[in-house]
Amino acid sequence: MKMVVAYIRHEAFEPIRTELLELGFPSLTITEVKGSGRQKGITERYRGAELTNYLRPKIKLECVVADADVQTIVDTILKHGRTGAVGDGKVFVLAVDEAYRVRTGEAGEEILQTHPGAASAA
Known part of the structure; x- marks a missing residue:
């Protein structure tokens, strides 16, 4: 199993x-986050003072999938997330040693919720 973590633009x-x-x-799993990277800060004027905000808003997207489905997830994120401009984001793929369903106590890849139409079911 792998966890795909992506930091992307809201749009x-x-x-x-x-x-x-x-x-x-x-x-x-989606989280609204702020971070800094190569993208420059945005300078705004507020009540006569110039303020520069270096923390840019992003969406953190997380999902755990079977090893065979990782490339499908990454390709989808890259396809829709790429504008070609600085600040498009990053994608990380992390190993997941074990996973459990709290309700039933089941463990392993059986708990991953791929549904009909998933790449691994094809």
Whole structure:
């Protein structure tokens, strides 16, 4: 199992979510985050003072999938998240040693919720 963690622009989220749902991957965790990187800060004027904000808002998208499905998830994120400009974000793939369903105590890849239409079911 792998966890895909992506930091993306807000406007990229809905097309990514829609395509992942169509592919059979509805289970996502989304967090609104702020961070800094190569993207420059934005300078604004507020009550006569110049303020520079270096922390840019992003969406953190997380999902745990079977090893065979990782490339499908990454390709979908890259397809919809890429504008070609600084600040498009990053995607990380992390190993997941074990996973458990709290309700039943089941463990392993059986708990991953791929649905009909998922790349691994094809």
